[in-house]
Amino acid sequence: MTDAVRLYQGPFGRAALLDSDHDLMTHAHPQCHVLIKAGGADAAYQVRDRKVALSADSMVLVNAWEPHLKFQPPAGERSMVLVLCVEPLWLAEYDSQLSGSGMPDFFPSPSAAMPPSVRKLADRLIAEMLSCAPGEEPSRDIEVALSDLMLSLTHLYAMRRSWVDTYRLQMRQRTDARITRAIRYLGEHLGEVLNCEDLARMHHLSRQHFFSLFRQCTNVSPILYLNTLRMESAFRTLGGSAATVNVVANDLGFSEPHHFTRFFRRNLGIPPSEYRRTVSLVQPDGGRQIPTSW
Known part of the structure; x- marks a missing residue:
């Protein structure tokens, strides 16, 4: 716990x-x-x-x-x-x-x-x-x-x-237009049930080649990348809106709210309801303060 x-x-x-x-x-x-x-x-x-x-x-x-x-x-x-x-x-x-x-x-x-x-x-x-x-x-x-x-x-x-x-350095890093399109697609379809075979086929790659190329370009698997995007979206929504946990779960493609709760807990350690109850928002300041020790 x-x-x-x-x-x-x-x-x-x-x-x-x-x-x-x-x-x-x-x-x-x-x-x-x-x-x-x-x-x-x-x-x-x-x-x-x-x-x-x-x-x-x-x-x-x-x-x-x-x-x-x-x-x-x-x-x-x-x-x-x-x-x-x-x-x-x-x-x-x-x-x-x-x-x-x-x-x-x-x-x-x-x-x-x-x-x-x-x-x-x-x-x-x-x-x-x-x-x-x-x-x-x-x-x-x-x-x-x-x-x-x-x-x-x-x-x-x-x-x-x-x-x-x-x-x-960013320009020298390995990039691939197909993986760039796949990443954009993942970000725009968080609420859909995504199949990696379909993603690979959509970008004219075999499943094995797609996975290998995705790892080379991002350092993670497509599933881990998608899970990260889902968690980041959940953090923003739970902290900045009044949407219920059930609505957040549905918007992120989870068929049942308890599936989302288990997913969130396995990533952060707490359920999304506790995140919402505990989180405090630090509002952006109009001007930067100089750090006191620098």
Whole structure:
């Protein structure tokens, strides 16, 4: 069982404190992803076919669109984890050299030491997140604390590039017009029951060739890509509209609401109803505040 202690959603992406005693299935995010232990037992994740530890001394760093999973902790033990999914465009507004935070090699290693400076900033962010009750209008100090933490962390552990270098690298990456069309189709048909054989046939490819080419271009399978798009759509709708969970489930192509609830829980650890009840929206500010430590 997972308890959502705090959930925040805004232009920065998402920040959550989750208290959990079970695993999560393989999933991905379109944002760079940082996991920091906030309390309880140590945890373990699989990133890039490596098992990496989350402890008081080490963080887990996951690149955008990088498949990863969380292992179930020992029986009776729970882990409190600070979970950050940070939007590349938001991060680049603070530092243009972080414009590549959506690239597959932004974090060269999936594990990093937790120096005292980063621990202090993480504890400050956690304190800001806990300073108001779930559902209350949050302080914008949360966004400042998050930017301080991410800038410090990325300065130490991330691949920093100018936006020009990022653009050139993106242009050199392998692309295929058929996969680009398939991705567009997935995004425009989230509410339909999609068959991978039909997708492959639609783009004049065999199923095996389509899967292989899709992985080369995106780093994930078509099913995992679709599941990620569905989760991102669910986050936006649950946090920003009054649509019922049943309506959200139907709009995302789930024949029964309990299928959607199970899917959501296996990706995040909590049901969509708890996400809606707990999430607080951090409204965009008219002007950027300079991070206090930079």
